[in-house]
Amino acid sequence: xxxxxxxxxxxxxxxxxxxxxxxxxxxxxxxxxxxxxxxxxxxxxxxxxxxxxxxxxxxxxxxxxxxxxxxxxxxxxxxxxxxxxxxxxxxxxxxxxxxxxxxxxxxxxxxxxxxxxxxxxxxxxxxxxxxxxxxxxxxxxxxxxxxxxxxxxxxxxxxxxxxxxxxxxxxxxxxxxxxxxxxxxxxxxxxxxxxxxxxxxxxxxxxxxxxxxxxxxxxxxxxxxxxxxxxxxxxxxxxxxxxxxxxxxxxxxxxxxxxxxxxxxxxxxxxxxxxxxxxxxxxxxxxxxxxxxxxxxxxxxxxxxxxxxxxxxxxxxxxxxxxxxxxxxxxxxxxxxxxxxxxxxxxxxxxxxxxxxxxxxxxxxxxxx
Amino acid sequence: xxxxxxxxxxxxxxxxxxxxxxxxxxxxxxxxxxxxxxxxxxxxxxxxxxxxxxxxxxxxxxxxxxxxxxxxxxxxxxxxxxxxxxxxxxxxxxxxxxxxxxxxxxxxxxxxxxxxxxxxxxxxxxxxxxxxxxxxxxxxxxxxxxxxxxxxxxxxxxxxxxxxxxxxxxxxxxxxxxxxxxxxxxxxxxxxxxxxxxxxxxxxxxxxxxxxxxxxxxxxxxxxxxxxxxxxxxxxxxxxxxxxxxxxxxxxxxxxxxxxxxxxxxxxxxxxx
Numbered sequence: 001x002x003x004x005x006x007x008x009x010x011x012x013x014x015x016x017x018x019x020x021x022x023x024x025x026x027x028x029x030x031x032x033x034x035x036x037x038x039x040x041x042x043x044x045x046x047x048x049x050x051x052x053x054x055x056x057x058x059x060x061x062x063x064x065x066x067x068x069x070x071x072x073x074x075x076x077x078x079x080x081x082x083x084x085x086x087x088x089x090x091x092x093x094x095x096x097x098x099x100x101x102x103x104x105x106x107x108x109x110x111x112x113x114x115x116x117x118x119x120x121x122x123x124x125x126x127x128x129x130x131x132x133x134x135x136x137x138x139x140x141x142x143x144x145x146x147x148x149x150x151x152x153x154x155x156x157x158x159x160x161x162x163x164x165x166x167x168x169x170x171x172x173x174x175x176x177x178x179x180x181x182x183x184x185x186x187x188x189x190x191x192x193x194x195x196x197x198x199x200x201x202x203x204x205x206x207x208x209x210x211x212x213x214x215x216x217x218x219x220x221x222x223x224x225x226x227x228x229x230x231x232x233x234x235x236x237x238x239x240x241x242x243x244x245x246x247x248x249x250x251x252x253x254x255x256x257x258x259x260x261x262x263x264x265x266x267x268x269x270x271x272x273x274x275x276x277x278x279x280x281x282x283x284x285x286x287x288x289x290x291x292x293x294x295x296x297x298x299x300x301x302x303x304x305x306x307x308x309x310x311x312x313x314x315x316x317x318x319x320x321x322x323x324x325x326x327x328x329x330x331x332x333x334x335x336x337x338x339x340x341x342x343x344x345x346x347x348x349x350x351x352x353x354x355x356x357x358x359x360x361x362x363x364x365x366x367x368x369x
Numbered sequence: 370x371x372x373x374x375x376x377x378x379x380x381x382x383x384x385x386x387x388x389x390x391x392x393x394x395x396x397x398x399x400x401x402x403x404x405x406x407x408x409x410x411x412x413x414x415x416x417x418x419x420x421x422x423x424x425x426x427x428x429x430x431x432x433x434x435x436x437x438x439x440x441x442x443x444x445x446x447x448x449x450x451x452x453x454x455x456x457x458x459x460x461x462x463x464x465x466x467x468x469x470x471x472x473x474x475x476x477x478x479x480x481x482x483x484x485x486x487x488x489x490x491x492x493x494x495x496x497x498x499x500x501x502x503x504x505x506x507x508x509x510x511x512x513x514x515x516x517x518x519x520x521x522x523x524x525x526x527x528x529x530x531x532x533x534x535x536x537x538x539x540x541x542x543x544x545x546x547x548x549x550x551x552x553x554x555x556x557x558x559x560x561x562x563x564x565x566x567x568x569x570x571x572x573x574x575x576x577x578x579x580x581x582x583x584x585x586x587x588x589x590x591x592x593x594x595x596x597x598x599x600x601x602x603x604x605x606x607x608x609x610x611x612x613x614x615x616x617x618x619x620x621x622x623x624x625x626x627x628x629x630x631x632x633x634x635x636x637x638x639x640x641x642x
Contacts (some may be wrong), residue, residue, distance in 0.1 A: 020433055054541075054545060055544075056541055056544075075544075075549075076541070076544040076545055077544045077545070077546075077549050078547075078548050081545075082539075082545055082546065083542070083545045085538050085541070085542055086538075087536075087538060089536065089538040089539050089541065091539060091540075091542070091543075091544035091557065092560060092561070093560050093638065102543070102546050102556075103546035103547050105552075105556075106547050106548070106552070107550075148545065150542075151546075154546065154547065172422070
């Protein structure tokens with residue numbers, strides 16, 4: 001998406017509190033109907049950015065455009081966005097129906113129509129019949145749905161969600177993830193979703209912006225971020241990753257040759273890295289890209305000898321920690337349990353052989369700090 | 370028996386029942402005729418002086434209560450929402466005048482409101498009035514002003530506590546759902562601060578209705594309240610049964626008005642939603 005053509009266009013937006021710069025010049029484009037996540041650890045600026053979209057915080061620099069309109073002079077109560085708050089902010093002095101219908105008051109609709117819209121909304125979030133309940137009679141999941149219904153009833157152009165699933169227990173959270181996705185698909189509203197949970201972001205999002213220290217590290221689809229991380233930080237933040245220190249030795253014949261810690265010389269296609277010969281680098285390989293066997297490959301192809309240090313049985317897969325022969329370097333390997341009793345075939349006492357395909361290797365620049 | 374119950378029994382129930390019993394007696398010379406009779410209540414019902422003083426008392430303390438809550442709400446609101454540091458210091462400073470004696474404050478108001486007092490002297494020297502304003506002192510006005518000031522602390526504290534407790538994200542949610550500042554106040558802040566408003570109402574209305582020191586010192590002939598009459602019955606007039614009956618009637622009136630106010634605020638809160 002090129003700058004300026006997004007449904008939401010964030011252009012060089014910065015935020016500082018006094019001398020503290022919470023957000024340093026962020027630019028990104030969010031498409032119409034997209035499920036877009038802001039992912040990062042606490043303090044990375046994701047919530048601040050969301051609150052600037054809602055209008056609760058002024059921007060210190062830059063512009064936010066939503067559907068072709070610049071937002072800096074628009075107060076929160078006139079913006080075409082609605083928000084689901086982290087603590088849900090259910091009005092305690094009103095029942096569920098009054099909460100859900102809160103925003104309809106100013107629209108001057110006839111009472112019967114308002115009631116119908118509230119009923120419809122409660123149906124959508126599967127709370128039909130709960131209209132008369134008091135806010136304090138609701139469970140966490142139900143409060144979350146009330147907050148959703150209350151925000152969606154106004155048919156906003158954008159729905160902002162501030163860690164809406166953080167307070168729920170695991171099972172309920174997974175169930176709500178499915179419902180959120182279903183809801184977003186069925187109504188087609190743009191969702192901007194803030195979370196610190198990478199698994200949640202991967203499950204839900206069309207695209208994710210990974211944030212750190214008030215800056216955006218990378219924007220991309222879940223698969224992009226997982227398979228083609230742009231930096232060591234992103235690679236480490238999304239999923240599990242093995243990192244090995246390396247140096248580009250030479251580029252020749254359409255190949256880049258790297259000297260890798262504990263593995264020795266490794267060749268990758270030249271387009272895997274733009275680094276010049278002599279540059280320090282990291283290579284990164286996902287645990288599930290390794291294959292582990294109890295004997296060297298019969299065809300004599302490349303394999304690394306290692307010893308098994310730890311095996312954790314996880315049902316669908318096994319997680320191994322292996323130590324490369326003659327080195328202190330440890331590698332995490334994740335192997336699917338494609339056949340029954342497969343883990344038994346690997347022995348902690350005997351050496352194992354580690355293989356991987358060439359395209360499993362990701363070459364990353366040294367992080368600038 | 371729990372300590373609370375014991376305290377209520379000894380401190381509230383027993384004295385109240387004693388008062389109730391005495392109110393059915395009559396005066397007999399310097400003693401009491403302990404035959405039970407409604408004579409005192411009949412006198413209160415038939416002789417206009419009692420009704421007049423009672424309704425004036427309820428009116429004055431009603432005005433005092435409303436004025437105090439209206440004046441203190443903005444102060445409490447300001448500290449709760451717009452002061453971010455040293456909030457407690459602000460509250461303490463606001464209640465500072467109440468650290469001085471009640472009598473001292475009454476005399477201070479005398480100096481301010483008097484015939485040659487601060488207000489009259491200033492207005493005269495400015496040439497805004499030709500003669501001193503006489504309604505300022507020894508009048509219901511003086512009683513209302515003094516009482517409203519005297520009881521301000523009892524309004525500020527409960528109002529502040531209830532406003533401070535309001536979750537700020539509720540106001541953000543209301544703004545997010547399209548409400549401007551005024552609507553947010555009437556739909557969220559005011560209903561959620563109603564407990565504070567109610568406490569302030571009761572904390573001021575109940576004691577001021579029976580107050581007799583301020584009307585005695587500042588009220589003049591038109592500013593006397595039912596408390597003055599009750600005090601007379603237990604003092605100079607030496608008619609304890611009559612005083613007791615008046616106290617019971619006053620208590621019933623306050624309870625009735627309190628209940629009406631409670632019901633009214635409930636209905637209003639429902640409307641706002």
